[in-house]
Structure formats: C-alpha cells, structure tokens
Amino acid sequence: MDLTPASYGPGDVxxxxxxAGPPRELRxxxxxxxxxxxxxxxxxxxxxxxxGSVALxxxxxxxxxxxxxxxxxxxxxxxxxxxxxARLVHPALPCPAxxxxxxVYPAAFTARPSGDAGYLMDLNTGPSLPERVSxxxxxxxxxxxxxxxxxxxxxxLSLAGRPVREVIAAPRRPAxxxxxxxxxxxxxxxxGHVADNRVLNGCRSVVYxxxxxxxxxxxxxxxxxxxxxxxxxxxxxxLRSFSRPRExxxxxxxxRVRDFLGxxxxxxxxxVEAEVGDGVRAEDADRPxxxx
Numbered sequence: 001m002d003l004t005p006a007s008y009g010p011g012d013v014x015x016x017x018x019x020a021g022p023p024r025e026l027r028x029x030x031x032x033x034x035x036x037x038x039x040x041x042x043x044x045x046x047x048x049x050x051x052g053s054v055a056l057x058x059x060x061x062x063x064x065x066x067x068x069x070x071x072x073x074x075x076x077x078x079x080x081x082x083x084x085x086a087r088l089v090h091p092a093l094p095c096p097a098x099x100x101x102x103x104v105y106p107a108a109f110t111a112r113p114s115g116d117a118g119y120l121m122d123l124n125t126g127p128s129l130p131e132r133v134s135x136x137x138x139x140x141x142x143x144x145x146x147x148x149x150x151x152x153x154x155x156x157l158s159l160a161g162r163p164v165r166e167v168i169a170a171p172r173r174p175a176x177x178x179x180x181x182x183x184x185x186x187x188x189x190x191x192g193h194v195a196d197n198r199v200l201n202g203c204r205s206v207v208y209x210x211x212x213x214x215x216x217x218x219x220x221x222x223x224x225x226x227x228x229x230x231x232x233x234x235x236x237x238x239l240r241s242f243s244r245p246r247e248x249x250x251x252x253x254x255x256r257v258r259d260f261l262g263x264x265x266x267x268x269x270x271x272v273e274a275e276v277g278d279g280v281r282a283e284d285a286d287r288p289x290x291x292x
Contacts, residue, residue: 018155019057022050026059026066029096033088034160037070040084044072046107047161049168051152058216062245065099065129068159069152071107071167072120078135081121085133090125098246099126103145110149110168115175117142128246141186143179150176151214173212177272180205184268188261195252196241199234202264209271217242231260 022030034048052067053059059066076084081104086092088102104121117137124132134140150171156164171179184205187198200217207213207220215223218239225235234256241250 018055018157022054022157022159023059023061025061025096026054029093030066030068030159032093033068033100033102036087036093037084038160040080040087041072041076044074044076045070045161046073047071047164047167048159049152049156049164050159051148051156052101053216055151055155055157056214056216058218059097060242061097063098063242065101065126066095066097067148068100068102069148069156069168070102070104071110071161072104073107075106076104076120081135085121085123088123088125089131089133090127095126097126099124099129101129103148107167113169113172113175115142115146115171115178117145119145141182143182143186146171146175146179147183150179154214174272174275177209177268177275180208180268181265181272184261184265188258188265190254190257194241194246194249195254195257196238196249198257199238199252199260200242202261203235206264206267209267231263234260 021027030050037045037048047070049055049069049071050067051069053064054066058064084104088100090100100123102121102123103119105119109116109118117140119137119140120135122132122134122137122140124130137145149168152164153168153170156168158164161167184202187193187201190198197217200221203224204215204217204220207215207223221235221239225232228235234252237250237252241252244250
C-alpha cells in the first residue's frame with residue numbers, strides 16, 4: 001500500500017500530544033542548565049525550550065540527545081557566548097543523556113519565518129557526541145536549524161520564559177521541504193550517522209510530507225511500516241536497534257538502507273513538486289479570469 005494523500009493524509013492521523021514536562025531523569029540537569037544560562041546571560045534570555053525527542057514525548061535514556069533552544073533579546077557579546085559554552089560543556093555540566101545539542105538564537109531572527117541557520121551559538125557536547133561549538137551560522141548547513149525550529153514551533157516544551165508560539169515563527173513549508181531534501185541527502189551519505197537513525201529520520205520525513213505534522217521517530221516508523229510492507233522488516237530492525245544504547249546499535253544492511261532512503265527522497269521530491277504546482281495554481285487563480 002502506498003503512502004499517498006488518498007490513503008493517508010492530515011485528516012487520518014494526528015500526532016500525539018507532547019509531554020507535560022521533561023522526563024524525570026533530565027529534570028535536575030535541565031534546571032541547572034537554565035540556572036547557568038541565566039547566570040551568564042542575565043535578563044537577555046526570552047525563552048528556554050526543550051525540543052526534539054523530549055518535546056515529542058519520545059526521549060530514550062541512554063540513546064536520545066537533549067535538544068534545547070534558547071532565544072535571547074538582542075545579541076550576546078562573544079565573551080558571554082564563550083563563557084556560556086564553557087559553563088554548559090560536558091563534563092563541566094555532566095550531561096545524563098547521550099548528548100546536549102543547544103542552539104542560541106536572537107529573538108528578532110526567530111520572530112519571522114526563515115530558511116537560514118541564524119544562530120548566535122551552536123553547542124554539541126556530551127558522552128556520545130563529538131564536542132563542537134560554533135558562533136558563525138555560515139559554518140553549518142542551514143537545514144538542521146530549519147527543521148529544529150519547525151519541530152520547536154509545533155511542540156517546543158517551555159523550560160523557562162515565554163511559550164514557543166510567542167517567540168518562534170514556523171518556517172514556511174517550502175523551506176521545510178527544502179530542508180528535508182537536504183537532510184535525506186545527508187543521511188543517505190551515512191557518514192557520522194547511526195543506521196537506525198537514518199531509517200527512522202526517513203520515516204519521520206515521509207510522514208511530515210504527508211501530514212504537515214512532526215511525529216516522534218518511533219511513531220512515524222510505525223505509520224510507514226503499516227503502509228509499506230516491503231520496508232517493514234528494515235523498519236522493524238531499525239526500531240529494535242533504536243531501543244539499544246547508541247554504542248551497541250545494530251548493523252543494518254547498507255543496500256536496504258540506501259534503497260529505503262532513495263524511496264524517501266522520491267516522496268520528498270513529490271511533495272516539493274506538489275508545493276510548486278499548488279503555488280502556480282494559486283497564481284493562476286489570482287489573475288483576472290483565472291480559476292474558472
């Protein structure tokens with residue numbers, strides 16, 4: 001069965017509600033993280049949000065990263081950004097998850113839709129993540145940040161400050177689809193990505209294209225597996241692997257993963273083409289005599 005709008009669309013399935021709060025295992029860490037952000041940045045932080053798997057209600061201790069978005073008023077001097085990174089880096093602040101991915105944005109940037117990276121600071125740290133800090137958004141592919149802000153807008157979980165819908169504008173659908181295209185290409189390359197994560201991210205991409213909603217990886221995988229019998233064994237193996245710590249993830253057949261991601265890329269391309277077609281039709285309808 002194909003996952004087409006006729007057989008599966010926005011009216012068929014809705015994403016589950018996000019959690020009321022972060023998982024118990026993370027609460028002391030996130031409380032301290034917020035405290036350190038405020039200690040370094042003073043009154044500038046407008047909002048601190050948990051995004052990613054924590055916000056989607058699918059955090060898996062020992063496997064998932066903690067994704068945090070910080071929105072600040074104005075900007076931060078380089079000295080403060082460097083101090084913030086030094087205060088949050090593992091093990092200066094021991095991360096109980098596989099890693100911390102924290103991005104700081106200026107409020108003026110997040111208040112409008114954008115397809116750019118736009119960050120003031122991007123920090124990756126933790127027991128299972130290569131340490132990285134960047135203060136220049138030109139150093140990073142923009143698609144990661146577009147997708148993160150799209151997820152944040154749907155279900156970002158407020159840890160401090162204003163709620164997400166007051167501080168982050170949803171990226172426009174064409175920008176999200178372009179980011180998904182780039183993401184699928186990145187995962188198809190495979191370098192630096194666990195195989196199960198490549199498959200599950202592919203599932204999430206397809207479900208977003210069909211519904212306009214973000215699902216947790218496992219929920220999206222179950223939806224695609226139910227509709228695509230040919231990929232069901234691979235998705236089942238990916239889910240089984242995803243239940244294990246990152247360091248003991250299962251090896252998945254490379255050819256099957258590549259075939260699956262090729263199918264995902266085709267579905268994303270179909271959505272991009274449909275979006276372009278809808279735009280052309282809307283333009284035609286706006287012309288005198290159009291739409292008749």
